[in-house]
Structure formats: C-alpha cells, structure tokens
Amino acid sequence: MDIKQLKYFLEIYKLRSFTEAAKSCFLTPQGIHVSIARLEKELGCRLFVRTGSGASLTEAGEYLLPRAREIVAVSEETAMHFERESQRETSVSAIFVRGTVELLCIPSISEVKKTDQDAGVRFRVEQDLDCMQAVLNGEADLGVCAGPVRSKELSKKLLLSRKNVLVINKKHPLAQKQQVEIEDIKNLDLALPREKVSVRTTILELCRRRGFEPDFIENDEPRTAFNCAEMGLQAGIVNEVSAEKLLRSFPNVCIVPFSEPEMNWNVYLIKKKGAALTSVAKALEASLLKKAREI
Numbered sequence: 001m002d003i004k005q006l007k008y009f010l011e012i013y014k015l016r017s018f019t020e021a022a023k024s025c026f027l028t029p030q031g032i033h034v035s036i037a038r039l040e041k042e043l044g045c046r047l048f049v050r051t052g053s054g055a056s057l058t059e060a061g062e063y064l065l066p067r068a069r070e071i072v073a074v075s076e077e078t079a080m081h082f083e084r085e086s087q088r089e090t091s092v093s094a095i096f097v098r099g100t101v102e103l104l105c106i107p108s109i110s111e112v113k114k115t116d117q118d119a120g121v122r123f124r125v126e127q128d129l130d131c132m133q134a135v136l137n138g139e140a141d142l143g144v145c146a147g148p149v150r151s152k153e154l155s156k157k158l159l160l161s162r163k164n165v166l167v168i169n170k171k172h173p174l175a176q177k178q179q180v181e182i183e184d185i186k187n188l189d190l191a192l193p194r195e196k197v198s199v200r201t202t203i204l205e206l207c208r209r210r211g212f213e214p215d216f217i218e219n220d221e222p223r224t225a226f227n228c229a230e231m232g233l234q235a236g237i238v239n240e241v242s243a244e245k246l247l248r249s250f251p252n253v254c255i256v257p258f259s260e261p262e263m264n265w266n267v268y269l270i271k272k273k274g275a276a277l278t279s280v281a282k283a284l285e286a287s288l289l290k291k292a293r294e295i
Contacts, residue, residue, distance in 0.1 A: 003075050005039040006068040008032055009047065013065060016054035092281035094123040094142040095131040098222075099242045100267055103295065104144060104159065108287040112280065119280045127196035127220075135270055141281040143270045144288065146198045146239070156268040159292035163257035164199055164265050165243050167222075167229045167236040170254050174235075179259040182206045190216035191225045191236040202262055203237060222246055229253045239265040 011021040012032070022032040040047050047061040057065065096105045109121050126134065131145040136153055149156045166180050174184055182203070193200045197220070207214050217234070219225055223246060225236025230250045238246075243255045269288050271277070277285065 001039060001042055003072060005035050006072050008035050009039065009061075009064065009068055010072060012036065012048065012055055013057060013061070016056070018048075018050070018055055092119075092121055092142065092278060092284050093140045094121070094144070094284060095126050095134050095140045096123060096144045097128055097131055097146060097267075098125060099146075099239050099265075100144050100159075101125060103241060104267075104288055104291055108284060108291050111287040111291070112283045115283065116280065119283070121280065121284065127194070128198040129196040132270065135272055138272070138275075141271065141275070141277060142285060142288075145268060145270060147266045147268050148198060148202070149268050149270055153273055154270045155273050156270050157289065159267045159269050159288060160295055161267070162240040162265045164237055164263045165240050165255040165257050167225050167238050167243060167253060167255055169229050169232045169235075170252050171232065172235070174256060175254045177256055180256045181259050182263070183210055185214055185235070185237075186210075186212050188215070189234045190214055191219040191228055191234045192216040193237075194218045194220050199237065199239070199263075199265070206260065206262060226250045226253055241265070 008021065008025055008027075011024050012018055015021050015024065018032055018036075019029050022029045025032060027035075036047065043060070043064075045060040046058050047064060048055045049058055094105075105123060109123070112119050112121060128145040131140075131143040132149065132151060132154065134140040135143040136151060144159065147156070166174065166185070168175050168188075174180055174188075177184075185203075185207070192203060192214070195201070203214065219228075219236065222236070222238045222242045225234075225238055226243075226246050226249070228234040229236060230252050232252075238255075240255070240257065247253065247255060269285065269292075271285070
C-alpha cells in the first residue's frame with residue numbers, strides 16, 4: 001500500500017467514478033483500475049462495488065476511508081514541511097517600507113545575489129506597523145521600517161536618519177522658514193499618512209503635548225501631498241528621501257524640515273529577538289548594514 005494508491009482511492013470515492021477519477025489523476029482508466037486492484041489484493045478485500053450508477057464503498061472501503069484521509073494528510077503535511085525547510089535554508093523573506101526600496105532594498109539584494117546566485121530573496125513593501133507585525137508573526141525574517149520601534153520582542157539597528165519635512169506651497173509664509181516646529185502646523189489643512197505609518201502617531205502625540213489637534217485628511221501617497229501643495233490646497237508631511245525625489249516635478253512646492261528630533265525619519269533594520277536566521281538572511285542583514293554605512 002502506498003500513498004498514490006490511497007490518493008486514487010479517495011479520488012474515486014469523491015467522484016463516484018473510476019473513469020472520472022482517472023482523468024483527475026491523469027491516468028488511463030485501465031491504470032487506475034490496476035492500481036486499486038493491487039490495493040484490494042494487498043488488503044485482501046473489495047473496496048468498491050461497481051454499479052451502473054458509479055462506484056460505492058464496501059464495508060471495508062468505509063473502514064479505510066477516514067484512515068486513508070489521515071495518512072494522505074499527514075504525508076502531504078510532512079512533505080510540505082520539509083520542502084519549506086529546504087527552501088528556507090536558501091532563502092530570506094523581508095519587508096521594506098516606502099522610501100527604502102531603491103535606497104536600501106534593491107542594492108542590498110543585488111549584493112547578496114552577486115555572492116550567491118541561487119539565494120532566494122522574497123520581499124514586499126508594507127507600511128511601518130504592518131512590517132513590524134509581520135516580523136513578530138514570523139511572516140518575514142527581516143524588516144526595514146521607520147521608528148519608533150517599541151516592541152520589546154524586536155531587536156533593532158539604526159540604518160539611517162533623515163528628516164520628515166513639511167510639503168507646502170511656496171506662497172505660504174511657512175515656506176520662508178529654514179525649519180518648522182510642530183506648533184507651526186496648528187492652523188494648517190494637512191494631509192497625513194494613515195495610522196499604520198509611524199510618523200502619524202508621532203505627529204499626533206507631539207501635537208497633543210502642545211495642546212492641539214491637527215486638522216487633517218488621510219493620505220498615503222507622497223505624490224498626492226505634493227499635488228495638493230502645488231495647488232495650494234493642503235500641506236503634507238513626507239520623509240525627506242521621498243520628498244527629494246518628487247520636488248523637481250512640482251515647481252510651486254518647497255519642503256521645510258522639522259526641527260524636533262522626534263520628527264526625524266529614523267529607519268531601522270528589525271528582526272525578532274531569538275530568531276534563527278538562515279545564511280541568506282544573515283547575508284542580507286550584513287548587506288543592509290553595509291549599504292547604510294555607505295549612504
């Protein structure tokens with residue numbers, strides 16, 4: 001008795017037909033009949049009754065049914081486990097936040113692939129809090145996100161520190177300042193990132209410490225913030241890296257950095273404390289740290 005025979009047995013039961021089961025299993029009708037006949041001979045009993053309306057289980061077949069399901073399920077689960085582990089040893093899963101992909105992600109992955117062409121590097125782009133949660137849940141080996149990183153279950157290393165900047169129309173009085181403070185946004189119509197972006201929490205906390213609630217709409221796209229500022233509709237708050245890429249496309253917009261240290265765009269490499277990293281994950285970690293030192 002082998003796993004294939006049990007799979008054929010289950011498929012015949014499911015479809016109530018040897019012919020249809022043969023098609024589903026990419027066998028000839030003769031092939032599936034021979035396989036089941038061998039299984040029946042090995043077990044010493046008939047498993048199916050063949051009738052004009054199809055195939056139905058005998059008493060012995062009814063006895064085998066739950067056991068066959070269990071055996072096949074365990075076999076498939078075991079095979080999947082070892083396949084995942086095999087892939088894991090030569091791969092890494094990482095999550096990056098917007099603004100870090102071209103700056104850190106692509107160059108670091110390219111460096112890893114130069115050393116090991118077979119290295120599997122899977123990555124996706126998420127918001128800061130989603131990135132942290134994915135690393136905590138084990139969905140990703142490494143994450144690159146903006147702080148603050150408050151979870152005690154995560155270890156963090158600072159990769160780079162830039163400013164968050166106010167994106168504003170050049171005609172606005174604040175455009176003449178070298179730096180702005182949180183108090184300066186008190187009477188502005190603002191476009192702020194959604195709640196899963198770390199800077200939003202920081203902005204709201206600082207505003208409340210100063211005794212006011214900012215007037216804002218939610219917006220996750222830096223380009224939208226620039227479009228609104230270009231038309232003089234709203235100001236936005238964007239990290240310096242993303243802002244500098246967009247600035248040349250908007251002649252009526254300027255960016256003004258915030259003076260408060262809390263408003264820095266601090267980007268961290270995070271991983272779960274105590275997590276065992278594969279050799280590829282360690283290589284990507286080292287490449288990210290190296291690239292950060294070069295910036």
